[in-house]
Amino acid sequence: MKSSTWNICTVSTPRELEDAFSVRKNVFVEEQGVSIDLERDHEDDSAIHFVLYDHGVPSGAARIRLLETYAKLERVCIQKSMRGTGAGAALMEAIETEVTKQGFDVAKLNAQVHASGFYKRIGYTVCSGEFMDAGIPHVTMEKRL
Known part of the structure; x- marks a missing residue:
């Protein structure tokens, strides 16, 4: 569900970057x-950083790094109170639009295992075994855009 109260932007000011952080x-x-x-x-x-605002409040964030053959999506997160509202899918859509604009057709990310179902629902597939990162189980996932 898309909300008119969400504003998703590519970070362009120090304030927006601090909001993402x-x-x-x-x-x-x-x-x-x-x-x-x-x-x-x-x-x-x-x-490249992104921040999602809900009613002007920073509520989601992510970053992408453009590597040789794909865009790596990292630090994708939504505030707990916003999960399940569609904000995560909206943020991912904005990120994927930017990835395509940058000339890439493959996005990869290391998903926390508990969040892999969310990424599967929006078209990502698991392409690695499970591994630990920062003490949390992860899998690598990718999507052709």
């Missing part, structure tokens, strides 16, 4: 117990 910190560090040193890394400097 605040959502990531809330979801990954505070909710899931990931170390801030793992959550924030040097890849943030060159990535």
Whole structure:
């Protein structure tokens, strides 16, 4: 379900970047117990970042890195109170639109196993065995755009 109260943007200001980082910190560090040193890394400097606002409140975030043959989607997250509303699917649609605009036709991501069902519903397929990242089970998934 798409909501007119959502605004999804490609980060273009320091404020928007801080908003994206605040959502990531809330979801990954505070909710899931990931170390801030793992959550924030040097890849943030060159990535394309996204932030989803709900009624002006930062409620979702993600980043993409454009690699040689595919776009790698990373740090995709939605605030707990927004899960199940369609916000995640809307964020992914905006990301995939940007990936295509950048000239890529394959998106890959490392999904937390508990979230892999969400990604399957929007067209991603598992292309790896299960592995641990930041103490959380993950699988690599991909989608042709």
